[in-house]
Amino acid sequence: MKTMKAYTIQFVGLKLGKHNFDYQIDNSFFDHFEYDEFNAVNINVNLLLQKKTTLMELHFKAKGTVNVNCDVTNEPFDQPIEDAFSLVVKFGEEYNDENEEILIIPNGEYEINVAQYIYELIVLALPAKKIHPGIEDGTLQSDILEKLEELSPSASDDKNKEEDIDPRWDKLKNLLTDK
Known part of the structure; x- marks a missing residue:
């Protein structure tokens, strides 16, 4: 420089x-x-x-x-x-x-x-x-933002994952709370 x-x-x-x-x-x-x-x-x-x-x-x-x-x-x-x-x-x-x-x-x-x-x-x-x-204020319209929104995990996906959990894991989770 x-x-x-x-x-x-x-x-x-x-x-x-x-x-x-x-x-x-x-x-x-x-x-x-x-x-x-x-x-x-x-x-x-x-x-x-x-x-x-x-x-x-x-x-x-x-x-x-x-x-x-x-x-x-x-x-x-x-x-x-x-x-x-x-x-x-x-x-x-x-x-x-x-x-x-x-x-x-x-x-x-x-x-x-x-x-x-x-x-x-x-x-x-x-x-x-x-x-x-x-x-931050939600006014920007962009193709990239739309694609990010489309690919982001939604709340319904999280609920579906919780419903698909094997019930045997619930017994193991009880071990943590039964102290």
């Missing part, structure tokens, strides 16, 4: 205090990471950098939508995204990013690239299972 210059902040020339950076994220951003799970991306990321004498605090806020495919029907839909992340940047002897909330950079550094943090913020804001809102 090439470093993306638009997401590099040269903090050495900034005065102490708060500084705002706004980023408009689209599909080209995720192309750099070779991440192709999104059909379309429209996210605004606001970065508030608070520079102090010995450290910097970065507060990321992402809000927007990503167009993804539903995990049930594979129908595309817009998934709203809203998340926040804070990072403390300290100066030390060598680079260390083992702690997810604290980044240690070498004393001589004069810039920081925030593209990786924006990428992780957006990807981790997605739910584990992406379900089309039309499925």
